[in-house]
Amino acid sequence: MSTDPRRPVRTALALTASSLALVLGTASPGAAAESPGQKIANALHASPVYVDPSLATAVDPAQQRKLVTQIRGSRLPIQVALVPLVEGDSWGGDPQQLAEVVHDRMGNAPSILITLGKYHDDIAATEWPGDAHQARNAAAAVFFQDDMEGAGLFRRVARAIDIIKAGDGNAEYEKATADLNDRDAPPKSSASPLPRILALALGPVLLLAAVGLLLRRRSRLRGELATPFALPRSVFAAARDADEAGLRERATEEVVRLGEQARTAQGAPAAIERALDAYAAAGSVLDRARGIPDLAGVFALIAEGRAALSGTPGALPLCFFHPLHGPAARRIPWRPLGRREQLRVAACETCIRAIRTRRAPEVLTDRRDGRPVPYFEVPAEESLWAATGYGSLLTGDSLATRVQRGEFTRTLTS
Structure with missing residues (x-):
């Protein structure tokens, strides 16, 4: 495990947490009181x-x-x-x-x-x-x-x-919520029943690297952000016109910030070590990321590291269906199409609402045999993300541990 959070990332941006602090500014006590x-x-x-x-x-x-x-x-x-x-x-x-x-x-x-x-x-x-x-x-x-x-x-x-x-x-x-996945049950509202959709919606949602993001964050965070280690939801702003390069740039920025936060954190040594593990794993995945699914894995590792620093017990991972939707709100029962077994996955409110109304949630896609498929339909031996659901399917270890064991680099050669 690398314990130096300043280890360079191949595509690291010049923006660090210290320079970010200068951009965002610091609220005065008077402003906070008002x-x-x-x-x-x-x-x-x-x-x-x-x-x-x-x-x-x-x-x-x-x-x-x-x-x-x-x-x-x-x-x-x-x-x-x-x-x-x-x-x-x-x-x-x-x-x-x-x-x-x-x-x-x-x-x-x-x-x-x-x-x-x-x-x-x-x-x-x-x-x-x-x-x-x-x-x-x-x-x-x-x-x-x-x-x-x-x-x-x-x-x-x-x-x-x-x-x-x-x-x-x-x-x-x-x-x-017992009937969320009972596809034979009628919709709750008989006034305007929604049609049943038999296939998961395809098409990845990319993250917008908006020029004005830091300025909007400044007004939002000044005097109002209680938990400095929480990954802001603005990071996961849904925007269809962002490209892979923009997402990679944003991921790089957040990896650098996690390293700075872990280096300066005060708290339980074990929690800081877990955050550093997540930082090192996120940097490793970022260096080798081949597309959107891998970059989404970087964000999942960053969220894991920040959860360790925050000390939040039982923190949920990112949304199982589409990790770029942001942190999950709760776990729900869900049965993949064509399968009898039921899973409990962590989902965001948007996906929970879709399932509740018998609609297919928006899912992150990967390539399989030259065509886009939901990332979790890729065989687990070929994708760390399919094997773990970006954290939802883990029972004992962490995403960082899986990366340290070489499970991510192994799937790169599958």
């Missing part, structure tokens, strides 16, 4: 329910009072922050980032924060520390429950609080 995250935190100190004025008609004052009463009756540290989420806002449209920022501004005490999800009829919940009350799946279950389809925001939040109080979010989620 940030949107601090505003929400201040409101939650006064009441466990905060509703943005733009949502006052969705959850009116009387309903807000009912939620406060319900929360106090639960005797749990539940808080509700209902704020519109759109791409390009202070949170990048990401409920997880909103939750982390608000929790940080409130002093990092044990709590359960319910927010809006990424979709109009979705809610999300984040719990600290760990997930003792199964809050994440409690909120996720509401999205899939039949009687919650078309329900108002107040009813959905109230249902999530009830499930969290009962402590059976995992069971409720499994029950609500």
Whole structure:
């Protein structure tokens, strides 16, 4: 294992984490105190329910009072922050980032924060520390429950609080999603059934190396990013017109940044060593990457390294179906077409929604016998990514360990 995070990468960019810091700038204490995250935190100190004025008609004052009463009756540290989420806002449209920022501004005490999800009829919940009350799946279950389809925001939040109080979010989620892969079951909505698609959609989604990406990140991160090791979702911005060279350039930048972060990290030596392993493996794969699937593997290794540095227990890998969709939201049951066995894979919200509505998720493709196929249909002995699902199918070891054992270079000669 290389322990020198400054080991040159063949295509390394001049941009390092130190120069990035100069580009992004540092927020002043005064600016942080006036940030949107601090505003929400201040409101939650006064009441466990905060509703943005733009949502006052969705959850009116009387309903807000009912939620406060319900929360106090639960005797749990539940808080509700209902704020519109759109791409390009202070949170990048990401409920997880909103939750982390608000929790940080409130002093990092044990709590359960319910927010809006990424979709109009979705809610999300984040719990600290760990997930003792199964809050994440409690909120996720509401999205899939039949009687919650078309329900108002107040009813959905109230249902999530009830499930969290009962402590059976995992069971409720499994029950609500039991038919996700039952392709013989009719769609939940009989008003406008969607046609069944029998083949996975082809065509890779490439990552946009946008010229203005760093400038947008600057406004998003100033005073708002709570976890410095989290891989920003903006890295995985979906854009069809990026080319392989742009993706390679972005991957190179992120490898360099991971090395800088590992070198300067303060924490458990074992975690730092895992991050350095992931850094070395990512550099090795990047040097030999032959196309988009390999470059996606670089990002999977970077995510693995940053998860080690963050110390997040049970961190999920990137989306199984298309790792360039970004970090997975949760694990779901999934059965490959034409096969009887069922897998549990980590998927992003976009892919979960597609499966829920009987649509094929967008998948990353690779070449097999001269034609594009879903990457996981390539024989495992010919592709490390098919063998591991970019981390979803691993049970004991890590992607970095597989690369160190030579499994990636072995597939290059298959």
